[in-house]
Amino acid sequence: MQFDAQWLLLALAPVFLACIGWEAWHLARTRPDTALYSWPDTLCNAALALMHQGADKLAWLVAIPVYAWVWRHGRLTDWQPGWRAWLVLFVAQDLLYYVFHRASHRVRWLWAAHVVHHSSGRLNLSTAFRQSLMYPVAGMWLFWIPLAVIGFTPMQIVGIVLVNLAFQFFVHTQAIRKLGWLEYVFNTPSMHRVHHARNERYIDRNYAGVLAIWDRLFGSYVEEDALEPPVYGIVKPLDTYNPLKASFHEWIAMARDCARMPDWRTRLAALFAPPDWCARHDLALAPQASQAAVTENNTRGECGSREP
Known part of the structure; x- marks a missing residue:
C-alpha cells in the first residue's frame, strides 16, 4: 500500500502536538515570567492550520494535473530512483522555496497570504500551524512547476514540498538557542526567530526553508543578536484571534x-x-x-x- 504524500502533515500531527505540549510545559517551568503561549492564540493557530489544510487539498486537485502535464510534455530529463535524484530534488525545491519566500515579502499579492504567518505576537511551535488558506490563490503552487520541468513527477513534487514544510515546524521555537556549526548549514530556531521579528534590523531577513546557504549566498542573512532580542509579529498588531x-x-x-x-x-x-x-x-x-x-x-x- 503506497502512502499518499498529500497526507504527510496530517500523519505527523500527533508528533507536532506532542512537541507543542512539551514546549508549553518546558517554557512554563523554565520561563514562568513570560507568556509564550496563550489559549486564544494557540486555538487561532490551530483553526488556521485546519483551514489551510482544507484549501491545500483542494489546490492539489488543480496543481497536480498541471505538474503532470508539464512532466509529460515539457520535462528535460528523467531520473533513476536513487540518492542523486533525491538530492537534486531536495536542493532544487529548497532553492525554489527561498525564491517563493523572498517574493512573498516583496510582492504584495503574495504577502497578502503570507502575512497570516507573521501576524501573531508570539513565537512558539504552534505558530508553525499559522498558515493561510489563500496560498493557492496567491499562487504558491506555481513556484514548484520548474521541478516538473527538470523531470520530477507530481507525487515527488508534493512529497518534497511537504517534507520541507514539516522540517520548518521545528524552527518555530524559543526553547532552543544557537546550534553552533549547524547555523551555517541549516535553518535553525535562532535563524528563524530573526525572520519572525519586527525589529528594524531583522525585518525581511532569513528566508530559508531547510538550508541556510541561500540567505548567505544572496545577502539576506542576519544573525540573531543577544543584545537585541526579537520582538515578534507585525508592527501594527492584528489585535484579533479571529482566524x-x-x-x-x-x-x-x-x-x-x-x-x-x-x-x-x-x-x-x-x-x-x-x-x-x-x-x-x-x-x-x-x-x-x-x-x-x-x-x-x-x-x-x-x-x-x-x-x-
Whole structure:
C-alpha cells in the first residue's frame, strides 16, 4: 500500500502536538515570567492550520494535473530512483522555496497570504500551524512547476514540498538557542526567530526553508543578536484571534488600495509592487498628510517590507 504524500502533515500531527505540549510545559517551568503561549492564540493557530489544510487539498486537485502535464510534455530529463535524484530534488525545491519566500515579502499579492504567518505576537511551535488558506490563490503552487520541468513527477513534487514544510515546524521555537556549526548549514530556531521579528534590523531577513546557504549566498542573512532580542509579529498588531480576519485583512486592504488608484498602472502596483508601495506613493503625492497616514497605519512595518 503506497502512502499518499498529500497526507504527510496530517500523519505527523500527533508528533507536532506532542512537541507543542512539551514546549508549553518546558517554557512554563523554565520561563514562568513570560507568556509564550496563550489559549486564544494557540486555538487561532490551530483553526488556521485546519483551514489551510482544507484549501491545500483542494489546490492539489488543480496543481497536480498541471505538474503532470508539464512532466509529460515539457520535462528535460528523467531520473533513476536513487540518492542523486533525491538530492537534486531536495536542493532544487529548497532553492525554489527561498525564491517563493523572498517574493512573498516583496510582492504584495503574495504577502497578502503570507502575512497570516507573521501576524501573531508570539513565537512558539504552534505558530508553525499559522498558515493561510489563500496560498493557492496567491499562487504558491506555481513556484514548484520548474521541478516538473527538470523531470520530477507530481507525487515527488508534493512529497518534497511537504517534507520541507514539516522540517520548518521545528524552527518555530524559543526553547532552543544557537546550534553552533549547524547555523551555517541549516535553518535553525535562532535563524528563524530573526525572520519572525519586527525589529528594524531583522525585518525581511532569513528566508530559508531547510538550508541556510541561500540567505548567505544572496545577502539576506542576519544573525540573531543577544543584545537585541526579537520582538515578534507585525508592527501594527492584528489585535484579533479571529482566524477569518487574520486570513483576509490584508486582502481587503489591498483591494481598497487598488480601487482608489487613478489608473491601471498604479492599480497593478497596488497589487504586485512591494507591500509598502501604496504608502510611499501616498507620501510622494502629499508628504504631510501621507506621513500621518503611514504613521497611523504602520503600512511599512505591517507589510514586513524594507527597501532591498
